[in-house]
Amino acid sequence: MAGVVLPMLMILASCRSDASSMRGIVRDEPLQVGAVTLTDVTAEGEFADHGDLFTMRAQAGELLVMYFGYTNCPDLCPTTLAAVRTATKNLGDDGAKVDLAMATVDLERDTPEVLNGYLSSFSDHFHALHASSQDELEAAENAFLASSTVTKDATGKIEVGHSATAYVIDDTGSVLVEWPFGIDNKAMTNDLKILLEQISSNN
Amino acid sequence: MKKSKITGLLLAVVAGAGFFASCGSDDSSSGSGPEITKVWARTSPMETSLGAVYMSIASKDGDELTDVSVDPSIAAMAQIHEMVMATADTSMSMTSDAPSGEMVMQEVDSVVIDAGGSVDLKPGSYHIMLLELVAPLELGAKFDVTLTFSKAGKITVTAEVRDEAP
Numbered sequence: 416m417a418g419v420v421l422p423m424l425m426i427l428a429s430c431r432s433d434a435s436s437m438r439g440i441v442r443d444e445p446l447q448v449g450a451v452t453l454t455d456v457t458a459e460g461e462f463a464d465h466g467d468l469f470t471m472r473a474q475a476g477e478l479l480v481m482y483f484g485y486t487n488c489p490d491l492c493p494t495t496l497a498a499v500r501t502a503t504k505n506l507g508d509d510g511a512k513v514d515l516a517m518a519t520v521d522l523e524r525d526t527p528e529v530l531n532g533y534l535s536s537f538s539d540h541f542h543a544l545h546a547s548s549q550d551e552l553e554a555a556e557n558a559f560l561a562s563s564t565v566t567k568d569a570t571g572k573i574e575v576g577h578s579a580t581a582y583v584i585d586d587t588g589s590v591l592v593e594w595p596f597g598i599d600n601k602a603m604t605n606d607l608k609i610l611l612e613q614i615s616s617n618n
Numbered sequence: 619m620k621k622s623k624i625t626g627l628l629l630a631v632v633a634g635a636g637f638f639a640s641c642g643s644d645d646s647s648s649g650s651g652p653e654i655t656k657v658w659a660r661t662s663p664m665e666t667s668l669g670a671v672y673m674s675i676a677s678k679d680g681d682e683l684t685d686v687s688v689d690p691s692i693a694a695m696a697q698i699h700e701m702v703m704a705t706a707d708t709s710m711s712m713t714s715d716a717p718s719g720e721m722v723m724q725e726v727d728s729v730v731i732d733a734g735g736s737v738d739l740k741p742g743s744y745h746i747m748l749l750e751l752v753a754p755l756e757l758g759a760k761f762d763v764t765l766t767f768s769k770a771g772k773i774t775v776t777a778e779v780r781d782e783a784p
């Protein structure tokens with residue numbers, strides 16, 4: 416019973432609206448991903464045809480939400496991406512300062528066309544990232560401590576496993592907060608507001 | 619510091635699932651069949667042919683969801699799926715630097731609802747997967763889902779298409 420009561424208290428504590436407290440995971444030493452690059456296949460929206468290689472940094476004074484996923488994911492990916500979409504809307508005008516990037520972990524099935532169409536459902540300022548090789552993808556995942564596995568069974572059925580964390584990155588490539596799966600749009604809105612305030616007060 | 623926060627979050631998620639599950643279980647009054655609430659489907663992103671339907675199922679006497687179906691005008695096939703941690707994965711260990719392990723989706727034969735309990739089909743857990751959607755699931759649309767229970771037999775519920783959970 417005690418094992419139930421304690422986590423319950425944590426829920427109550429985490430539900431309290433405290434403008435100064437982040438809801439996602441904040442590391443004492445943030446992951447640094449500003450040197451990570453991935454092949455950019457963005458063909459729609461604000462960042463269409465911005466170049467062949469995307470570097471994991473937000474635009475100056477802005478934030479970037481980065482996710483590793485795949486479009487044949489009916490559950491985790493759209494849950495998180497829809498929450499990011501709602502959180503961005505909740506920010507009003509400041510929503511324009513939050514860009515979205517998704518790198519597919521399903522290199523074979525997620526063609527650039529599919530990936531662009533999928534992401535356009537969630538943002539009009541997104542970066543569609545499609546590694547040109549498994550090595551390129553894994554190098555990027557390693558920097559985020561992310562991982563994925565694509566396996567094909569005997570019948571040709573493809574199974575994809577992936578870590579489902581979303582990362583919020585600043586313009587230096589520092590990961591300011593990590594959102595594990597299950598964080599809702601209110602928590603995301605809370606965190607983005609705090610981070611945008613910090614950024615504007617630092618400038 | 620970091621690790622304790624991660625642990626706390628995971629505990630809270632687990633406890634939260636238990637908490638919500640215990641909520642709606644005492645107030646079902648009509649009959650003894652399963653009580654199905656919060657039925658919704660997610661808007662399907664462009665370029666995808668997959669959909670997911672979620673709901674909460676409570677049962678006074680206990681039951682088992684064994685089959686699901688939708689009209690062929692909605693999708694070619696419906697299956698019961700569950701998201702689980704990949705078994706071979708070791709990164710979920712609390713001593714690891716990784717905040718999460720890999721999640722995979724698998725088809726399951728049935729979902730058991732204990733007597734007096736309830737089960738939430740929700741993101742990150744169970745969902746009814748729609749394969750080969752005939753048309754994208756558009757916000758506000760409604761369609762029927764037929765559930766087969768081992769005791770209660772067939773029950774048809776209506777799913778509303780939403781962007782996020784009700």
Ligand SMILES: [Cu+2]
Nearest residue numbers: 489699723747
């Ligand atoms: Cu599924």
